[in-house]
Each structure stands twice: as C-alpha cells, then as structure tokens.
Amino acid sequence: MLFFAHTFEQTVSYYYLARILTVIVVGIISTHLLRAVIKKMNWLMLPIDKVLPKLFIAVIITSIFFILFQMGVYQVFNLSENKRKLDFTTRLLANMLNIGIFIIPWTLIYYFIHYIEKSSKQQLDTLKLEALVKELELKTIKSHINPHFIFNALNSIRALVDENPIRARTAITELSNILRSSMQAEKLETVTFEKELNIVKDYLALEHIRFEDRLQIEYDIDEDTLDQPIPPMMLQTLVENAIKHGISKQVNGGRVKISSDFRDDYHELVIQNTGFLNGAANGDGFGLASTKNRLMLLFGQKANFDIREVNGNTVEARITIPVSLAK
Amino acid sequence: MIRAIIIDDERLARNELKKLLLDFPEIEVIAEAANANEGVEKIDSLNPDLIFLDIQMPGKTGFDMLSELERAPNVIFTTAYDEYALKAFEVNALDYLLKPVEPKRLADALQKLQVEEDKEPLSDHPISVNRSILNEHDQVFVKDGERCWFVRLSDIRLFESVGNYAKVYFGPNKPLILKSLNALEERLDEKVFFRANRKHIVNLRLIEKIEPYFNGGLLLEMKGGEKIEVSRRQTVKFKEMMSL
Numbered sequence: 076m077l078f079f080a081h082t083f084e085q086t087v088s089y090y091y092l093a094r095i096l097t098v099i100v101v102g103i104i105s106t107h108l109l110r111a112v113i114k115k116m117n118w119l120m121l122p123i124d125k126v127l128p129k130l131f132i133a134v135i136i137t138s139i140f141f142i143l144f145q146m147g148v149y150q151v152f153n154l155s156e157n158k159r160k161l162d163f164t165t166r167l168l169a170n171m172l173n174i175g176i177f178i179i180p181w182t183l184i185y186y187f188i189h190y191i192e193k194s195s196k197q198q199l200d201t202l203k204l205e206a207l208v209k210e211l212e213l214k215t216i217k218s219h220i221n222p223h224f225i226f227n228a229l230n231s232i233r234a235l236v237d238e239n240p241i242r243a244r245t246a247i248t249e250l251s252n253i254l255r256s257s258m259q260a261e262k263l264e265t266v267t268f269e270k271e272l273n274i275v276k277d278y279l280a281l282e283h284i285r286f287e288d289r290l291q292i293e294y295d296i297d298e299d300t301l302d303q304p305i306p307p308m309m310l311q312t313l314v315e316n317a318i319k320h321g322i323s324k325q326v327n328g329g330r331v332k333i334s335s336d337f338r339d340d341y342h343e344l345v346i347q348n349t350g351f352l353n354g355a356a357n358g359d360g361f362g363l364a365s366t367k368n369r370l371m372l373l374f375g376q377k378a379n380f381d382i383r384e385v386n387g388n389t390v391e392a393r394i395t396i397p398v399s400l401a402k
Numbered sequence: 403m404i405r406a407i408i409i410d411d412e413r414l415a416r417n418e419l420k421k422l423l424l425d426f427p428e429i430e431v432i433a434e435a436a437n438a439n440e441g442v443e444k445i446d447s448l449n450p451d452l453i454f455l456d457i458q459m460p461g462k463t464g465f466d467m468l469s470e471l472e473r474a475p476n477v478i479f480t481t482a483y484d485e486y487a488l489k490a491f492e493v494n495a496l497d498y499l500l501k502p503v504e505p506k507r508l509a510d511a512l513q514k515l516q517v518e519e520d521k522e523p524l525s526d527h528p529i530s531v532n533r534s535i536l537n538e539h540d541q542v543f544v545k546d547g548e549r550c551w552f553v554r555l556s557d558i559r560l561f562e563s564v565g566n567y568a569k570v571y572f573g574p575n576k577p578l579i580l581k582s583l584n585a586l587e588e589r590l591d592e593k594v595f596f597r598a599n600r601k602h603i604v605n606l607r608l609i610e611k612i613e614p615y616f617n618g619g620l621l622l623e624m625k626g627g628e629k630i631e632v633s634r635r636q637t638v639k640f641k642e643m644m645s646l
Binding site: 222223225226227229230231233234235237238284285286287323324325326328 | 418421
C-alpha cells in the first residue's frame with residue numbers, strides 16, 4: 076500500500092497518511108482475528124477440501140469487519156474521499172472487493188505455509204516410526220534362540236555327565252558360546268562369517284549329541300569368505316530351522332550341509348538339509364520373510380534370500396550378499 | 403510292580419530317565435522305543451501299565467501315537483519345551499515332566515499315579531480277561547484338533563456314526579475319532595455298550611429315561627439330554643438285556 080502510495084501520489088497529504096495508517100492498523104487487527112479463529116477451530120488439521128469453504132466464508136466475514144471498521148474510522152475522523160458520493164451498500168461492496176483481493180492471498184499463503192510445514196513434520200514422524208519398528212523387528216529376530224533346543228541340550232548333557240564326562244564338559248562350553256553370542260547379537264549389526272560359523276559349529280555339535288547318527292554334518296567353506304560380514308544369528312537361525320523342520324522330522328534323520336563361496340560379486344551362503352518344504356516357507360513365514368527384510372535393510376536391494384526344495388528330498392536355503400557393498 | 407515303557411527318540415534322554423527311575427524300585431522299565439511306530443508295537447505286545455512319552459518325535463508326535471492305540475495306558479508326558487502341548491495338558495490335567503527332569507517332580511508324578519491306581523485299579527489284569535475287549539474302566543485317548551482328552555469308557559454315554567468317523571459324547575465334549583461304529587462295537591463290552599440303531603451305540607449305565615416309540619420301538623433319553631431311537635429289531639434284544 077505504501078509502495079502504491081508513493082508511486083501514484085506525488086504529494087503525501089495528511090489525509091492520505093492517516094488513511095494508510097488506518098488501513099494498516101485495521102488490517103493487522105482483522106487478520107489477527109482471522110488467524111485466531113483458524114487456530115482456535117483447528118482448521119490447519121483439516122483436509123483442504125473441507126477447509127476451503129470455511130476459509131472462504133471466514134475471509135468474507137473478515138473483509139466485512141475490515142470495511143466496517145475502516146469506514147467507521149473514516150467517519151469519525153472525517154477521512155473519507157469527498158469526490159464521489161456513493162450510497163452505503165455500493166461502497167461496502169466495492170471496498171470489500173478491494174480489500175478481499177488482499178486478504179484472500181494473504182490467508183491462503185498463511186494457510187499453505189502451515190499446511191506444508193505440518194505435512195512434512197508428519198512425514199518425518201512416519202519415517203521415525205518405521206525406523207523404530209524395523210529396529211524392534213531386528214531385535215526380536217536376533218534374540219531368537221529356540222528354548223526347545225536349550226532344554227534338550229541340557230538334558231543330553233546331564234545324561235553325558237556319567238556316560239562321557241569329557242564330552243559333557245565340551246558340550247557345556249559349546250552351549251555357553253551359543254547363549255553368549257545370542258545375547259551379544261542384539262548389540263551388533265553384523266559379525267564376520269567366521270564368528271557366526273563357529274557358533275553354528277558349536278550348535279551342530281550339540282545337536283549331534285542329541286541325534287547321534289541320525290545327523291550328518293558337512294561343511295564346504297571357502298576360507299576367503301570368512302571375513303565377510305553377515306547379520307548375527309542369521310545362519311544360526313536357518314540351521315536351527317534345518318534341524319527343527321528337516322532332520323528332527325525324519326525317523327532316519329539326514330544331512331545338513333553348509334557351503335560358503337563367492338559367486339560373481341556376491342557372497343553366497345547355502346544351507347541344505349534332508350527334508351521337505353511342506354509349505355513351511357509360507358506358513359511359518361515370519362522367520363523367512365524377516366530374514367529377507369533384514370538382509371535388505373543391511374545390504375540393500377541386491378541382497379537376497381530364498382528357500383526351495385531340490386532333488387525331491389532336500390531343502391535348500393540360499394543367502395546372497397553383494398560383496399562390493401559389504402565393506 | 404509297575405511295568406513301564408520309555409518312548410523318546412533320543413537315546414541319551416531315555417538313558418537319563420532310566421537312571422532317574424533307578425531310585426524308584428516299584429517301576430520296572432520293560433522296554434524302550436525310539437519313535438511312535440515302535441512305541442505302538444511295544445505297547446500292543448507288552449501291555450505296559452505306564453508309558454513315559456516324548457511329544458516331539460520324528461514321523462508322528464506322542465499325541466498321534468496315543469490316538470492310534472485302542473486302549474491308552476497311564477501316560478506321563480516328557481517334553482523339553484512346548485507351549486502348545488503344555489496348554490493342552492493344562493486344560494485336561496494330564497501329567498507331564500519337563501526335561502531335564504527334576505527328581506522331585508518325577509516322584510510327585512509317580513505318587514499321583516499310585517494314588518489313582520489305588521482309588522480305581524486300572525489294570526489289575528486278571529489273566530483270564532480277554533484283553534481285546536475294552537473294559538469300562540479302560541481309558542481311551544481322544545484327540546480333536548488342538549484339544550485332547552483321556553476318557554474312561556464309563557464316562558462315554560454315546561457314540562454316533564458320522565461318515566467314517568464316530569462322534570464321542572462325554573461331559574460337554576463331543577470330539578470325532580477316526581473309527582467306524584462297527585469296529586467300535588466289536589471292541590466294546592456288550593454288557594455296557596448297546597447298539598441302539600445303525601447310527602448309535604449307547605452306554606446302558608448312562609440312560610436317563612426310556613419311552614415307548616412308534617412301531618414298537620423305544621426312545622432313550624441319555625444323561626446328556628440326547629434322544630436316541632432304538633430300532634424295532636434291537637428293542638427285543640434291549641428288553642431281553644434289561645430284564646436280566
């Protein structure tokens with residue numbers, strides 16, 4: 076307004092200054108009132124289509140308020156232009172249009188700034204929540220060690236105390252290693268494959284005590300892969316499943332084979348066990364689905380996990396982790 | 403002397419239990435089995451008083467094995483950790499031991515068994531009795547989905563034929579078992595269980611009311627409120643039996 080005043084009026088009269096002052100004061104008061112209403116009614120939280128009609132009415136009311144106020148002030152201080160003599164309603168409408176042109180964009184700008192601010196905050200909150208959920212998911216997967224295994228192992232060890240005390244002693248060490256690593260797993264994102272493999276070896280040694288000749292164990296490990304990072308307890312969980320769903324279901328037992336090698340730019344881990352899939356991949360889905368999620372969270376989209384039946388009597392689980400991404 | 407069989411797929415677990423049982427001279431372990439099929443075989447041939455039964459076994463679970471048996475012996479379950487199974491126990495108050503077994507718990511379980519035995523001698527096996535016929539004091543193991551029961555035959559009021567299955571009525575429960583009514587009739591004591599018609603076998607001791615029915619038949623009302631029609635042909639037999 077001041078800008079307009081300066082460009083179009085060369086001489087700034089007393090009347091003009093007073094009128095501009097009035098407009099500014101009235102403008103500040105009325106838009107503040109509008110803002111108070113918007114805040115009080117919580118319109119910022121409403122979706123756009125609901126808020127627009129309300130906003131429109133509010134703007135009209137504000138404009139009327141503005142005009143009446145302005146005209147009242149003009150009247151009292153005798154500031155009105157004397158050039159044209161118009162009746163009250165025409166002046167009201169004309170002024171309303173005049174003022175509305177300023178109030179509408181003003182309100183819209185105000186509204187949209189807040190709207191954008193709010194929605195970006197909302198997005199941030201959603202992201203934070205997702206991150207939290209993922210973290211929790213990882214924790215529950217990591218700390219998973221089958222209690223059935225622990226108590227069976229303890230039972231076997233108790234029987235071994237008399238039968239083979241030396242084996243019983245090593246078995247206790249093996250069990251402590253597994254328990255310790257499952258507790259530490261919660262704190263770590265990844266461990267070296269070597270560390271994880273040692274746990275799995277302890278685990279299978281214990282299961283071998285239980286199953287005796289019903290369980291054959293085979294390793295085919297490329298030594299260069301031992302330094303590769305993998306998520307803690309992931310191999311362990313898969314081997315545990317191989318025993319639980321594979322070997323322990325077979326009257327005559329079977330074989331568990333663990334292979335680790337490089338293939339192209341990937342570190343490939345394969346766990347094979349005697350048994351059948353039986354829709355376990357879908358039914359018992361939480362473990363398998365979360366294994367895949369966990370890999371992707373840690374190593375990106377190129378990491379993969381799948382499980383399938385091969386040769387009619389073997390279940391094969393395969394983890395692939397891109398080497399370049401894994402430092 | 404209680405003759406017992408241990409059924410568990412792990413040799414060490416069997417050994418451990420045998421060792422614990424050495425402290426109980428009244429228990430004689432007469433055999434061991436490493437899976438459900440072996441278990442059924444040995445139970446059928448040796449007819450033990452008691453079995454220690456592992457739940458998780460390769461092939462068939464302990465529950466599956468029990469439901470295959472004609473007559474369930476006394477059972478003490480052994481399990482390392484099995485939430486679902488334990489839930490089933492709690493509902494039906496069956497006894498179980500958690501591995502590794504605490505000697506005190508084992509003593510309690512055996513004690514409880516002795517008390518029950520004294521109250522109602524289950525297997526005072528008189529040599530002359532034909533074991534292929536089920537006595538009314540015999541118990542059967544019934545499994546229906548997640549739930550399972552040990553039921554004494556004397557508590558069963560009605561068998562109803564449903565296709566290849568038979569619905570077993572006892573208390574508020576009516577689970578299905580995979581047995582035909584004809585097969586059941588052969589094994590049940592005819593002094594207690596009566597074939598009322600093509601579809602029903604009733605327990606004569608659990609009849610509430612008898613009313614005449616059309617065509618010279620009878621209508622039986624069981625203790626549980628079920629109304630069973632006795633066919634005309636069977637009515638003659640029924641009257642004969644009841645007049646004795």
